Amino acid sequence: MITLTPRQLFTVPIDAECISPNIFAEKTASEIAHLPVWEGNRQKTLGELFKMTHQKAPAENPTIRISGDVGKVRRIGAKMASGKIIVEGNAGMHLGEEMRGGTINVTGNVGSWAGCMMKNGTIEVMGSAGDYIGAAYRGSTLGMKGGTITIRGDAGNEVGCFMRKGLIRIHGNAGQFAGIHMKNGAIHIKGNSEGRLGAQMLGGKIVLCGHIPSVLPTFTIEDVKPNVKIDGERIEGPFYMFLGDLAENGNGRLYLSQKQNTHLETYETLL
Numbered sequence: 001m002i003t004l005t006p007r008q009l010f011t012v013p014i015d016a017e018c019i020s021p022n023i024f025a026e027k028t029a030s031e032i033a034h035l036p037v038w039e040g041n042r043q044k045t046l047g048e049l050f051k052m053t054h055q056k057a058p059a060e061n062p063t064i065r066i067s068g069d070v071g072k073v074r075r076i077g078a079k080m081a082s083g084k085i086i087v088e089g090n091a092g093m094h095l096g097e098e099m100r101g102g103t104i105n106v107t108g109n110v111g112s113w114a115g116c117m118m119k120n121g122t123i124e125v126m127g128s129a130g131d132y133i134g135a136a137y138r139g140s141t142l143g144m145k146g147g148t149i150t151i152r153g154d155a156g157n158e159v160g161c162f163m164r165k166g167l168i169r170i171h172g173n174a175g176q177f178a179g180i181h182m183k184n185g186a187i188h189i190k191g192n193s194e195g196r197l198g199a200q201m202l203g204g205k206i207v208l209c210g211h212i213p214s215v216l217p218t219f220t221i222e223d224v225k226p227n228v229k230i231d232g233e234r235i236e237g238p239f240y241m242f243l244g245d246l247a248e249n250g251n252g253r254l255y256l257s258q259k260q261n262t263h264l265e266t267y268e269t270l271l
Contacts, residue, residue: 001062001063001065002024002032002052002053002054002062002063002064002065003052003053003065003066003067004019004046004050004051004052004064004067005051005067005068006049006051006068006069007048007049007051009069010049010070010071010073012039012072013040013073013074014037014038014070014072014073014074014092016038016046016049016073016074016075016076017075017076017078017079018035018036018037018046019066019073019075019076019077019085020064020076020077020079020080020083020085021062021063021064021080021082021083021084021085021102022079022080022082022083023035024062024083025060025061025083026060028054029052029054032046032047032052032054033045033046033052034047037049061082061083061084062083063083063084063085063086064084064085064086065085065086065088066085066086066087066088066091067089068089069089069108070087070089070090070091070092071090071092071108071109071111072092073091073092074092074093074094074111075094076091076094076095077095077096077097078094078097078098078099079097079098079099079100080096080099080102080104080121081100081101082101083103084102084103084104084105085105087105087106087107087108088107089106089107090106090108090109090110090127091106091108091109091110091111091114092110092111093111093113093114094111094113094114094116095111095114095115095123096114096115096118096121096123097113097115097116097118098117098118098119099115099118099119099120099121099147100118100120100121101120102121102122103122103123103124104121104122104123104124105124105126106123106125106126106127107126108125109125109128109129109153110127110128110129110130111130112129112130112132112156113132113133114130114149115133115134115144115147115149115168116132116136116137117136117137117140117142117143117145118145118146118147119145119146120145120146120147121148122147122148122149122150123148123150124149124150124152125149125150125153126152127153128151128153128154128155128172129154129155130155131156131158131175132156132157132159132161133149133155133156133168134159134160134163134166134168135158135159135160135161136161136162136181140162141162141181142162142164143160143161143162143163143164143181143182143183144164144165144166144168144185145164146165146166147166148166148167148168148231149166149167149169150169150171151169151170151171151172152171153171153172154170154174154191155172155174155178156174156175157175157176157177157178157194158175158177158178159174159175159179159189160179160180160182160187161177161179161180161181161182162180162181162182162183163179163181163182163183163184163185163187163204164183164185165184165185166185166186167185167186167187167188167230167231168186168188169187169188169190170187170188170189170190171190171191172190173191173193173210174191174192174193175194176193176194176195176196177196177197177199178193178197178198179198179199179201179204179206179252180196180201181199181200181201181202182198182202182203182204182206182252183201183202183203185204186204186205186206186207186230186231187204187205188207188230188235189207189208189209189210190210191209191210192208192211192212193208193210193211193212195212195213195214196216197212197215197216197256198216198219199216200245200250201245201248201250201252202249202250202251202252203250203252204252205228205230205252205253205254205255206252206254206255207228207230207239207255208255208256208257209235209257209260210260211261212261215242215254215267216245218244218245218247218248219242219243219244219245219246219254220243220244220246220270221240221242221267221270221271222242222243223271224237224238224239224258224268224271225237225238225239225241225255226238227239237255237258238257238259239255239256239257239258240254240255240257240264240267241254242254242256
């Protein structure tokens with residue numbers, strides 16, 4: 001295991017996409033310490049910003065442990081394909097962007113764009129997350145293509161924007177526009193949604209176990225389901241099932257808790 005500890009509390013953004021098991025693989029402690037990072041607009045080395053303890057022999061798939069608050073450190077685990085990263089504290093934006101495999105565990109909160117455009121692997125966050133989890137970058141339609149993202153706390157806006165495959169679980173509440181432009185995959189929100197769920201979605205499924213203020217008018221009610229399955233797990237309902245977004249000729253499915261959304265009971269007259 002390789003342990004990184006910040007030498008100080010960072011006050012400006014740190015771009016450290018070199019913090020990845022694939023980049024650390026089979027490197028000596030000296031080679032890792034000399035990897036380039038950016039502190040604001042100044043280029044530095046990883047060893048200048050972090051204290052490091054290294055196992056005696058370089059490993060093919062090392063585990064990286066980051067001990068301390070790295071909420072200002074961006075792109076941790078970017079494009080990683082194997083191995084494991086453990087962050088004991090907060091992590092910054094773009095955690096695990098374009099991730100292809102491996103595991104990232106965070107004990108604190110994460111910034112926006114976590115798991116953006118990821119293709120495979122697992123990200124688990126014990127705290128809350130910012131906006132655009134598992135989303136595509138602005139101007140791109142290539143959202144999350146696979147893997148699993150689990151947020152134990154709350155998440156911000158546009159979770160799963162342009163999502164194509166994979167699974168996102170939010171144990172807390174989610175902001176607006178979760179699943180916007182979604183093409184496939186699944187989003188499971190155990191808490192509440194601020195609204196506009198599934199806007200412009202073409203496919204996939206979104207399961208909401210909490211409250212939503214309203215359903216977009218471009219969705220139509222199809223059925224009331226006693227339960228729904230996500231990734232082999234049966235989630236007990238009952239759930240209102242809506243199809244849409246009809247404005248996009250979409251065939252996405254929204255499953256909304258009947259018990260938590262009694263204000264939607266008027267839709268039952270359309271069944």
